[in-house]
Amino acid sequence: MFRSLLAASATVALLSGVAHAQDVKTAEALRDKALLDRTAWDITEDLTTTIGPRLVGSPAMERAKDWGAAKFKALGFTNIKIEQFAKPSWTRGEESAELVGPYPMKLGIVGLGRTIPTPVGGIEADVALFHTYAELIAAPEGSLKGKIVVITQPMVKAQDGSGYGVAGISRRSGPVEAAKRGAVAVLIRSISTSDSTVPHTGVTAFGEGVVSIPAAAIGVPEAEQLERLAKKGPLRIKLKLASTVDPNDVAWNISGEIKGSEKPDEVIVIGGHLDSWDVGTGALDDATGIAITTSAAKLIGDLPKHPKRTIRVVMWGSEESGGSSEAYIAAHRDEVPKIVLAGESDTGADRVFALKLPTGAAAHPLATTAANVLAPLKIYVSRAPATHGGADIEGLEEAGVPSVELDQDASRYFDYHHTADDTLNKVRPDELAQNVAAWASFIYLVADSDIDFRALKAAAPAAGH
Secondary structure, three states, X not given: OHHHHHHHHHHHHHXXXXXXXXXXXXXXXXXXXXXXXXXXXXXXXXXXXXXXXXXXXXXXHHHHHHHHHHHHHHOOOEEEEEEEEEOOEEEEEEEEEEEEEOOOEEEOEEEOEOOOOOOOOOEEEEEXXXXXXXXXXXXXXXXXXXXXXXXXOOOOOOOOOOHHHHHHHHHHHHHHHHHHOOOOEEEEEOOOOOOOOOOOOOEOOOOOOOOOOOEEEEOHHHHHHHHHHHHHXXXXXXXXXXXXXXXXXXEEEEEEEEOOOOEEEEEEEEEEEOOOOOOOOOHHHHHHHHHHHHHHHHHHHOOOOOOOEEEEEEEEOOOOOOOHHHHHHHHHHHHHHHEEEEEEOOOOOOOXXXXXXXXXXXXXXXXXXXXXXXXXXXXXXXXXXXXXXXXXXXXXXXXXXXEOEEEEOOOOHHHHOOOOOOOHHHOOHXXXXXXXXXXXXXXXXXXXXXXXXXXXXXXXXXOOO
């Protein structure tokens, strides 16, 4: 009996080894095919050209919703869904700013997303300039009464984009904090790693119970000019911002699937966000994320046999000002135990340099397999676990769904992020294809496996042990 069990175990091990070897060959074939495939470029070009900027609440966003469903159908996806959710919209109006004193100078600005407008005639006031957000916070409440605050904190360039969170607080919270201190408006140095005069938008604090003031961004050279001028004497600025809000608007999450061949109820959720700011065509943010994940899944779907598990690609409908993550988890909470992994591509399309796996997975054989498959793409498997796979999967992560990060080189991403320069000509086709190759090969390995990331996390030693 014991010998029979040993023989059976050996047979299972041998068969598992054969299946594993075949998975590796398939993953390698997907990787190599993706490097020559144009689908991601075609998707990016079509979305940015046919639809253009895709602000929530705009006619273009409604066209994008239909475009997404049609694209899934044309590429062979099944179970295509358009899931509507409530999302108040914000529409930009006329904007202008000028330095009034010590001499007149027109300032190139862009209103921060969701900012409140100025009065119709604008606001003219003396400037209180702060070199950092921390300097603003140190100012006592009431000390900036009647002033226009200017924050000139620069953003640090980093491959992983980590400088964004530090500098971005000026945009996210600056207007609220300035309002507490009596200011009437805020201008910030763009959250940017470039030296361009083109200003960067991006969402600022908004919503019920948020007391804010009109806020806009200026380009880097103008921020530096204001710093120099402020050393010589007082500054005075006039600012005009117009915008409207529709509290009864909607947005949509659109999804399509490559159905699993053996365990179709076990799902891997990947995707990018379909919405964009209104100032560019949203190429790097995030048409490429849509293209990368859709193309990767399409390549897997073209295989003679689908992997065991279902791959679902989601085009999330409101990332820039929030809402799609909450809407997605609300619509899919019952499904959470069967969602085995989630990931989002949302840092442009420059090359992937690192893979971060869920906690506990680094010691699993899949990590070694993935490292070997991804090595020719110059991607390493990081020792650090994935901690945040994307804004649109935050709800899934909080519900316990394991997430993955394919870290992209963000060295130049924040040169163009949220600007009129976020256009198709900033996308590098070869690096876009490298992204697709990474996603297609890795997601296939997970989809055709039985790996349980939740169990690996539960078995992982606690931090510090």
